[in-house]
Amino acid sequence: MTRVTDDDAEPRRQIGALPFRRARDGSDRILLVTSRESRRWVIPKGWPMPGRKPFQAAAQEAYEEAGLRGHIGKRPIGYYLYEKRLKNLDAVLCQVKVFPLRVRKQLKHFPEEHQRELRWFTPAEAAEAVAEPGLAAIIRAAARQARAPKP
Known part of the structure; x- marks a missing residue:
């Protein structure tokens, strides 16, 4: 794999959703998906x-x-960086702007259903499962915020 080494290059911008819901037992859950390639x-x-x-x-x-499907927040809850591998095996630095998504409904059929695995995790498990430290930090912070008492 070749890494793009232009240190002055701005990261490519992406957007992402942090899907969450409250489980029947009252605990919070985060949905993660597998990437198609890795x-x-x-x-x-x-x-x-x-x-x-x-x-x-x-x-x-x-x-x-x-x-x-659900309610997406209009303000990002954080940003993280990661290296995206392109089809030509080069890597580019991406900055992902993350929006919270309170899940209302999970459909049985959707466009990429045969390309990905989905799993609901506790916030601690989700933070451990992801490879990007910045994303793990966003998950931990979102979990703390969800548990914080409301004024």
Whole structure:
């Protein structure tokens, strides 16, 4: 794999959704999906979409990759960096803007259902499952925020 080494290059921008729900036992759960190529656990994410605001594009990615519908936050809860491997085996640095998605419904059929595995994790398990330290930090912070008492 060749790494793109232009240190002055701006990271490529992506958007992602952090899907969460409350389980029947009252505990919080985070949904992760596998990436198509490396099969790592990640959040639904992709490139910005012309004509859509970043949070709308994040909600669309969550639908396409995991069949999720729900309420997407309009403000990002964080950003993280990762290296994306391209089809030509080069790698580019990407910055992902993450929006919270409160899942209302998980559809049985969706565009990428045969390309990905989905799994609901506790926040601690999700933070351990992802490879990117920045994404793990966002998951941990979101879990702390969810447990914080409301004023």
